[in-house]
Amino acid sequence: MTPRRKRLVLVLGIIAGVSVAGALALSAFRQNVTFFFDPTQVTSGAVATGERFRLGGMVTKGSVQRAPGSLEVHFVVTDFKHDVPVSYTGVLPDLFREGQGVVAHGKMSGTTFVADEVLAKHDEKYMPPEVAKSLKKRQAESATPGGA
Amino acid sequence: MAWTWFHRLGSPPYIYGLAARLTPWFAWLAAVLIIGGLYGGLILAPPDYQQGDDFRIIYVHAPSAWMSLMVYSTMAISAGVGLIWRIKIAHAAAASCAPIGASFTFAALVTGSLWGERMWGTYWEWDPRLTSELILLFLYLGYMGLRSAMDDMQRADRASAVLAVVGIVNVPIIHYSVLWWNSLHQAPSVMQLAKPTMPPSMLIPLLMMLFGFTVLFVALLLVRLRAEILNRERAASWIREAVTQ
Numbered sequence: 001m002t003p004r005r006k007r008l009v010l011v012l013g014i015i016a017g018v019s020v021a022g023a024l025a026l027s028a029f030r031q032n033v034t035f036f037f038d039p040t041q042v043t044s045g046a047v048a049t050g051e052r053f054r055l056g057g058m059v060t061k062g063s064v065q066r067a068p069g070s071l072e073v074h075f076v077v078t079d080f081k082h083d084v085p086v087s088y089t090g091v092l093p094d095l096f097r098e099g100q101g102v103v104a105h106g107k108m109s110g111t112t113f114v115a116d117e118v119l120a121k122h123d124e125k126y127m128p129p130e131v132a133k134s135l136k137k138r139q140a141e142s143a144t145p146g147g148a
Numbered sequence: 149m150a151w152t153w154f155h156r157l158g159s160p161p162y163i164y165g166l167a168a169r170l171t172p173w174f175a176w177l178a179a180v181l182i183i184g185g186l187y188g189g190l191i192l193a194p195p196d197y198q199q200g201d202d203f204r205i206i207y208v209h210a211p212s213a214w215m216s217l218m219v220y221s222t223m224a225i226s227a228g229v230g231l232i233w234r235i236k237i238a239h240a241a242a243a244s245c246a247p248i249g250a251s252f253t254f255a256a257l258v259t260g261s262l263w264g265e266r267m268w269g270t271y272w273e274w275d276p277r278l279t280s281e282l283i284l285l286f287l288y289l290g291y292m293g294l295r296s297a298m299d300d301m302q303r304a305d306r307a308s309a310v311l312a313v314v315g316i317v318n319v320p321i322i323h324y325s326v327l328w329w330n331s332l333h334q335a336p337s338v339m340q341l342a343k344p345t346m347p348p349s350m351l352i353p354l355l356m357m358l359f360g361f362t363v364l365f366v367a368l369l370l371v372r373l374r375a376e377i378l379n380r381e382r383a384a385s386w387i388r389e390a391v392t393q
Contacts, residue, residue, distance in 0.1 A: 093269030119268045124334040126346045128194030
């Protein structure tokens, strides 16, 4: 082997070695790297009882209930397979909407997740307001019986 | 010989002159694209249906984040070429990339943090995407620190090249972090195989900014590379000729 060929093999070897080490480390710390757990993982017992964790999913449409006269709010987080009811007292972020992604930090109390922090998760879709409006209108039309 | 053009790329005087001739072209193209992209993104594009005008930070954030990865890849490949083929000009190019890449990474982190406060409700979370991008900033800073810690140019070149090559592992981790793990950060809107999740009125300015930032990087790299060559070859006779011309 020429010295140049040797150095090429060495550099490629370093990259391969570090990649394998990185992949092993990341898969070993999979639980720690994951930012949140979804409702299916939570209901199947992936989280130890009494442990603090983040719960992520969609806010179920029509599930948001605000207690009058306080900042207390109740809603349901779903991944369309399992649901977890959430209670939270505090200010919600601007982007918190029904049918939108949310990540809540807290712990389980019985079957309810008590959150002390709620973050809105934005999706990768962008559109002008008029397009969103007409999309909604078309959806409503196709939902009514007899509509196209 | 068919390879003479390639060998000339390893010659400092040739690169020094070539960079000087090419810089204005890239600089002007970058200026046109960025001014056009900013006008299209900040003034012509409609507001987003949920984020309103706040979404416009994407016109700086996404190109900066894209450049942070692209500059790192360029740096690591140059460093690897320098390491394997012992080409000095490749080490010089890698060294020139680092401050530019660090600046783009810093811009991506700051703009993302501002947007995060408005949309997520937090400036910072230890999320896979955010954390791996922060590690990228530390890789750039570590590379620059390692270089300046060594007085001998050749030792600095080789040691820092190994760091740059090892760090390339982080680049796919950053890109795929939002797909591999549950992440607060959204999936890519443009840099994906499927159709972009954006209408053309928002997408075209964004693509102009992406392209503009890429061309800006080339222009900055050429300027820095000339400075780097001047510093490295300061004892050479062709420098005296070039400077006194």
